[in-house]
Amino acid sequence: MIVNGVRIVDPFFTIKSGWMDFSDKILSVGTFDGNTVPSDLILMPGFVDTHVHGGAGYDFMDEDIDFDKIEAHFFSMGVTSVLATTLTAPIDKIKRVTKKIKQRIEENEYTPLVGVHLEGPIISPKYLGAQNPKYVVIGAKENVQRLIDGYEDTIKVMTVAIEQCEDSAIRYIMSRGIRVSVGHSDASFEDFKEVHEFGVNHLTHFCNAMAPLHHRHIGLVGAGLFFDDVDLEIIPDGIHLDKDMLSLILKAHPIEHIIAITDGMRATGLDDGIYDLGGLKVRVENDSARLSDGTLAGSILEYNEGLKRLHNLGLSLNEIAMVSSFNPSNVAKPSTPKGRILPGYDADFVLMDENFSIRKVIKKGKIVYSI
Amino acid sequence: MIVNGVRIVDPFFTIKSGWMDFSDKILSVGTFDGNTVPSDLILMPGFVDTHVHGGAGYDFMDEDIDFDKIEAHFFSMGVTSVLATTLTAPIDKIKRVTKKIKQRIEENEYTPLVGVHLEGPIISPKYLGAQNPKYVVIGAKENVQRLIDGYEDTIKVMTVAIEQCEDSAIRYIMSRGIRVSVGHSDASFEDFKEVHEFGVNHLTHFCNAMAPLHHRHIGLVGAGLFFDDVDLEIIPDGIHLDKDMLSLILKAHPIEHIIAITDGMRATGLDDGIYDLGGLKVRVENDSARLSDGTLAGSILEYNEGLKRLHNLGLSLNEIAMVSSFNPSNVAKPSTPKGRILPGYDADFVLMDENFSIRKVIKKGKIVYSI
Numbered sequence: 001m002i003v004n005g006v007r008i009v010d011p012f013f014t015i016k017s018g019w020m021d022f023s024d025k026i027l028s029v030g031t032f033d034g035n036t037v038p039s040d041l042i043l044m045p046g047f048v049d050t051h052v053h054g055g056a057g058y059d060f061m062d063e064d065i066d067f068d069k070i071e072a073h074f075f076s077m078g079v080t081s082v083l084a085t086t087l088t089a090p091i092d093k094i095k096r097v098t099k100k101i102k103q104r105i106e107e108n109e110y111t112p113l114v115g116v117h118l119e120g121p122i123i124s125p126k127y128l129g130a131q132n133p134k135y136v137v138i139g140a141k142e143n144v145q146r147l148i149d150g151y152e153d154t155i156k157v158m159t160v161a162i163e164q165c166e167d168s169a170i171r172y173i174m175s176r177g178i179r180v181s182v183g184h185s186d187a188s189f190e191d192f193k194e195v196h197e198f199g200v201n202h203l204t205h206f207c208n209a210m211a212p213l214h215h216r217h218i219g220l221v222g223a224g225l226f227f228d229d230v231d232l233e234i235i236p237d238g239i240h241l242d243k244d245m246l247s248l249i250l251k252a253h254p255i256e257h258i259i260a261i262t263d264g265m266r267a268t269g270l271d272d273g274i275y276d277l278g279g280l281k282v283r284v285e286n287d288s289a290r291l292s293d294g295t296l297a298g299s300i301l302e303y304n305e306g307l308k309r310l311h312n313l314g315l316s317l318n319e320i321a322m323v324s325s326f327n328p329s330n331v332a333k334p335s336t337p338k339g340r341i342l343p344g345y346d347a348d349f350v351l352m353d354e355n356f357s358i359r360k361v362i363k364k365g366k367i368v369y370s371i
Numbered sequence: 372m373i374v375n376g377v378r379i380v381d382p383f384f385t386i387k388s389g390w391m392d393f394s395d396k397i398l399s400v401g402t403f404d405g406n407t408v409p410s411d412l413i414l415m416p417g418f419v420d421t422h423v424h425g426g427a428g429y430d431f432m433d434e435d436i437d438f439d440k441i442e443a444h445f446f447s448m449g450v451t452s453v454l455a456t457t458l459t460a461p462i463d464k465i466k467r468v469t470k471k472i473k474q475r476i477e478e479n480e481y482t483p484l485v486g487v488h489l490e491g492p493i494i495s496p497k498y499l500g501a502q503n504p505k506y507v508v509i510g511a512k513e514n515v516q517r518l519i520d521g522y523e524d525t526i527k528v529m530t531v532a533i534e535q536c537e538d539s540a541i542r543y544i545m546s547r548g549i550r551v552s553v554g555h556s557d558a559s560f561e562d563f564k565e566v567h568e569f570g571v572n573h574l575t576h577f578c579n580a581m582a583p584l585h586h587r588h589i590g591l592v593g594a595g596l597f598f599d600d601v602d603l604e605i606i607p608d609g610i611h612l613d614k615d616m617l618s619l620i621l622k623a624h625p626i627e628h629i630i631a632i633t634d635g636m637r638a639t640g641l642d643d644g645i646y647d648l649g650g651l652k653v654r655v656e657n658d659s660a661r662l663s664d665g666t667l668a669g670s671i672l673e674y675n676e677g678l679k680r681l682h683n684l685g686l687s688l689n690e691i692a693m694v695s696s697f698n699p700s701n702v703a704k705p706s707t708p709k710g711r712i713l714p715g716y717d718a719d720f721v722l723m724d725e726n727f728s729i730r731k732v733i734k735k736g737k738i739v740y741s742i
Binding site for chain 1: 561578579584586587588589593596597610611612613615616618622623
């Protein structure tokens with residue numbers, strides 16, 4: 001199949017008016033041949049959300065989940081790859097969810113699911129965010145083994161409070177090829193520095209659920225600003241981080257290490273109201289989801305809207321492709337290459353207008369969303 | 372006179388083994404001629420402290436001050452230029468102090484005093500630090516006029532809480548050629564952005580006496596990290612900013628816009644004990660000076676010790692020369708050029724060893740300190 005007369009935006013180049021030939025993979029890309037009237041559409045790599053809990057009424061922790069519906073919801077936002085993100089819950093329950101995701105990936109060729117991000121249950125009681133304190137466990141190696149053994153290929157990221165972990169537990173996660181992300185954590189700058197030395201380089205929803213930066217204990221926020229090679233998850237909803245903080249992060253940190261996520265919860269795409277999040281009651285109104293004490297409980301951010309905000313703050317479309325697809329693909333580690341508009345890469349892409357309205361979404365060469 | 376066989380460190384070059392010919396000005400500089408046995412001494416431009424309240428038992432606010440003694444104290448730390456910094460006090464008193472400093476500058480050729488830094492009385496009641504709340508005034512243009520009229524050539528910097536100021540007051544200060552520095556302030560990022568647009572580019576003791584950075588209101592700390600052209604005063608005592616915060620600032624901000632200051636109070640160079648600071652009682656112990664509630668009340672940092680700390684954190688000697696002399700000279704605006712080891716510049720320089728121990732200090736060609 002061929003798309004013609006579109007602006008092709010790869011993280012590392014732009015073709016003002018180009019064409020792309022594809023099957024399930026991208027076959028070739030070139031400059032517009034002039035025989036077709038150019039559209040004003042933008043073609044970008046499909047978005048990759050490495051931290052999202054649900055949407056369209058479903059949470060990945062639900063026993064009963066309509067995968068077709070939640071996947072259609074992701075496609076509608078241009079998201080073609082997802083790490084299904086779990087919540088702090090009994091370990092057996094987390095394992096059941098992981099198993100279910102693994103099955104879905106195996107059974108459905110066009111699922112956007114590419115793996116699991118375990119968020120908790122090894123987190124700090126001080127930075128719970130909207131995680132259920134009842135199911136928090138300590139970071140003993142045995143707990144880690146129970147969580148991941150048998151699912152090393154499905155679990156791609158594990159968010160932990162490093163200060164609650166045995167060193168051997170952190171090393172065990174890494175030895176299984178799973179990325180350790182530090183989050184929901186009271187770790188000091190020194191704590192982070194230690195694990196950074198042996199390769200930990202990811203911070204979960206940077207600035208959220210960690211101590212703010214103080215000039216006498218700069219903590220994880222300081223670590224994220226200090227170490228250029230650390231991947232920073234950011235929620236660009238303007239609420240989890242205000243626009244000035246977003247600007248500061250984009251100014252201070254290399255764009256190659258920024259990962260746009262939604263941390264979306266089940267109400268994303270639905271109306272305001274009261275929803276459940278891992279057994280906690282969450283009120284959704286005014287573009288935010290909060291516990292009764294006001295604590296933010298994930299977001300209801302639509303992925304493409306977050307990208308529009310980042311574009312308005314000054315990121316070029318190439319940089320948008322980087323933070324939304326190329327960088328998170330390095331995190332999600334799909335079995336086939338994603339995140340660029342080059343021959344050999346999966347034909348996962350979006351067609352959108354300049355306002356970030358999604359027009360068509362293609363997953364492995366198949367049109368999965370169209371308006 | 373000639374110094375020979377020393378390592379010459381200018382902000383922009385190093386001569387491993389060199390010589391310098393000088394009278395009151397530097398006359399010429401060159402590579403060591405080989406006829407003298409090289410010493411292991413380092414020759415650098417004299418240090419310039421643009422924010423210091425006193426030392427050796429004296430505070431610039433004292434009615435009775437022995438200038439020879441306090442100046443000898445500055446020379447002993449390698450400081451050859453000083454902006455005498457006032458405290459929040461009745462306006463008439465501040466004017467008397469300014470007048471006294473002006474006279475000293477006029478009457479003593481070798482004084483390190485080159486001007487005045489007015490810290491307060493237009494500050495935020497919320498970020499008093501160790502300023503006396505009794506004498507805080509609002510930032511009306513008339514108050515500013517009372518403070519500076521007639522002393523435009525002596526006052527070089529004025530620290531104000533911009534959110535307490537009329538725009539016309541800020542513009543008035545700038546129109547008199549005086550630098551506005553934002554400090555002791557509750558200003559938001561937006562507040563700062565507004566005045567930055569018309570040229571305000573200085574933050575008083577960065578991070579101290581301002582709101583810490585929060586990811587939903589990044590404030591003045593965020594402004595300092597965001598705007599590369601803003602001069603940041605830093606107190607490198609390891610207490611006002613811990614070593615990690617110092618590292619973060621040095622990493623995130625251009626070295627051309629870092630100004631090392633001491634904010635030193637009268638007890639600098641003296642023993643622990645109880646001292647007065649603008650009518651407030653200050654306890655000096657464990658390398659810090661604090662009010663009874665623990666609030667830091669200036670420092671007792673010796674300038675060269677601060678530089679040693681910055682060197683240990685990774686600044687090269689050239690960068691040390693930049694933050695200690697070249698950059699603050701741009702702030703202090705002495706009537707003759709300082710801050711470089713080049714012909715035509717004032718012969719203000721230090722000879723020190725690699726441990727930052729000061730051996731000799733020369734002011735306008737005269738040896739003013741020697742051990």
